[in-house]
Amino acid sequence: MNEAWIIVLKRDLLLAFRRRSDVATTLFFFLIVSSLFPLGIGPEAAVLSSIAPGVLWVAALLAGMISLTRLFAADFSDGSLEQMLIAPQPLALLVLAKVLAHWIVCGLPVVLLAPLIGLQYALPNDALLVLVLSLLLGTPALSLIGAIGAALTLGVRGSGLLVALLVLPLYIPVLIFGAGAVAASQHGMSAQAHLSLLAACSLLSLVLAPLATAAALRISVE
Amino acid sequence: MKINWFKYSSPQTFYPLAGKMIPWFAWLAAIFAVAGLYISFAIAPTDFQQGEAYRIIFVHVPAAWMSMVIYIVMAAWAALGLALNARLSAMMAQALAPTGAIFTLLALVTGSLWGKPMWGAWWVWDARLTSELILLFLYLGFIALQSSIDDPRRADKAGALLALVGVVNVPIIYFSVKWWNTLHQGSSINMGAAPKMAATMLLGMLLMALAFWMYTVAVALMRVRCIMLERERSTDWVKELSLSVQSTAGVKS
Numbered sequence: 066m067n068e069a070w071i072i073v074l075k076r077d078l079l080l081a082f083r084r085r086s087d088v089a090t091t092l093f094f095f096l097i098v099s100s101l102f103p104l105g106i107g108p109e110a111a112v113l114s115s116i117a118p119g120v121l122w123v124a125a126l127l128a129g130m131i132s133l134t135r136l137f138a139a140d141f142s143d144g145s146l147e148q149m150l151i152a153p154q155p156l157a158l159l160v161l162a163k164v165l166a167h168w169i170v171c172g173l174p175v176v177l178l179a180p181l182i183g184l185q186y187a188l189p190n191d192a193l194l195v196l197v198l199s200l201l202l203g204t205p206a207l208s209l210i211g212a213i214g215a216a217l218t219l220g221v222r223g224s225g226l227l228v229a230l231l232v233l234p235l236y237i238p239v240l241i242f243g244a245g246a247v248a249a250s251q252h253g254m255s256a257q258a259h260l261s262l263l264a265a266c267s268l269l270s271l272v273l274a275p276l277a278t279a280a281a282l283r284i285s286v287e
Numbered sequence: 288m289k290i291n292w293f294k295y296s297s298p299q300t301f302y303p304l305a306g307k308m309i310p311w312f313a314w315l316a317a318i319f320a321v322a323g324l325y326i327s328f329a330i331a332p333t334d335f336q337q338g339e340a341y342r343i344i345f346v347h348v349p350a351a352w353m354s355m356v357i358y359i360v361m362a363a364w365a366a367l368g369l370a371l372n373a374r375l376s377a378m379m380a381q382a383l384a385p386t387g388a389i390f391t392l393l394a395l396v397t398g399s400l401w402g403k404p405m406w407g408a409w410w411v412w413d414a415r416l417t418s419e420l421i422l423l424f425l426y427l428g429f430i431a432l433q434s435s436i437d438d439p440r441r442a443d444k445a446g447a448l449l450a451l452v453g454v455v456n457v458p459i460i461y462f463s464v465k466w467w468n469t470l471h472q473g474s475s476i477n478m479g480a481a482p483k484m485a486a487t488m489l490l491g492m493l494l495m496a497l498a499f500w501m502y503t504v505a506v507a508l509m510r511v512r513c514i515m516l517e518r519e520r521s522t523d524w525v526k527e528l529s530l531s532v533q534s535t536a537g538v539k540s
Contacts, residue, residue, distance in 0.1 A: 213452055217445045221435050230431050231449060234424040235456050238463035245467065266459070277452055284444040 077166030118247035216281035316501035323494030357387035365447035377443035
């Protein structure tokens with residue numbers, strides 16, 4: 066069972082490595098969206114650092130979302146998804162491997178790039194640290210919840226926009242706790258409560274989301 | 288005597304039953320609405336703080352209640368449809384969604400109409416308003432997903448799963464928005480500590496809620512009848528029904 070899990074993970078990472086431009090697109094999207102806000106709002110450091118937590122978190126949310134449609138689409142079109150459905154291993158476990166690969170490819174780079182953009186937004190050092198920590202704790206939840214939406218809209222017309230409509234409302238708690246953690250540390254308060262809640266969101270979705278995604282895949286493929 | 292619990296679980300038997308129930312619920316809705324509106328506009332006293340403008344809560348609060356109740360009922364039907372693989376349950380969920388979305392919208396609009404004279408702003412990022420807005424997004428997502436999938440069986444199941452995911456998330460969203468709100472906003476607006484309501488006000492509100500409830504049942508049954516006819520149009524019972532309707536129409540004309 067473990068073996069299948071690792072094979073799927075390795076395979077997805079290898080596929081992503083072979084199509085590096087897909088990964089770069091997500092990252093560039095994050096970069097561009099977060100660079101647009103200073104252009105629209107103005108370069109005052111005080112204003113920028115006060116909107117930074119929200120803007121960076123929303124940008125991370127959107128970057129994670131645009132890559133969701135790719136999560137199952139390729140496997141669906143070449144038939145390997147059906148093989149996973151009839152595999153003896155539990156589907157939820159294989160889904161978890163795919164989601165983990167998606168997070169490593171699309172979530173982790175955003176987490177690593179975020180402090181650089183945080184610097185552009187004149188965030189102080191403590192807040193930068195909390196930003197990275199909050200993204201590290203929160204982005205897995207985004208990939209996990211997003212996988213449900215990706216599975217439900219598999220092969221549906223206009224799935225890219227539909228996935229946004231389905232998934233973004235479910236992302237709201239993660240956004241609130243994530244941006245709240247950074248804002249709290251900016252105001253000299255402890256970010257611990259927010260980070261704990263963020264970790265709770267991730268853990269809860271770690272337990273429930275793969276099961277829901279597996280059920281959604283069975284509905285979509287049947 | 289053995290009761291057949293599943294007698295009305297097939298569209299063929301439920302269609303005439305729904306047709307018989309609709310007038311009852313419609314009349315109940317009308318009676319409750321007349322009584323509720325009379326109490327709220329003629330009998331209920333003017334609020335000493337808010338004046339006459341407070342009367343909008345007689346529509347606003349029941350609409351907000353119904354928007355939440357309908358989502359839970361919809362998810363329950365969806366779960367039933369998913370667990371028992373019952374077509375009719377999924378059709379009920381589909382029939383309830385638009386009414387739920389309309390009540391959510393009504394609650395938002397009346398809320399902002401009430402907010403203008405009370406808070407001086409059409410929109411305030413109050414925890415309840417915000418979570419009501421998110422509830423509207425959840426309804427719209429459900430409707431959009433169902434309408435963009437052509438295969439009705441898949442649309443039913445996918446919608447059901449989304450409704451269940453939504454129901455798990457609703458409390459999380461509600462509390463996150465509530466905490467977000469208390470962090471970001473001063474205590475200039477405090478809806479939580481509402482003053483004690485006069486008994487007549489409460490009665491008016493309850494009657495309006497009952498009216499909305501009966502209206503929801505009547506409208507959902509009407510909609511589910513349309514969905515049944517549309518989905519089962521190739522079956523014998525629908526063909527017989529349409530033939531009999533045509534023949535009675537022919538006799539009249």
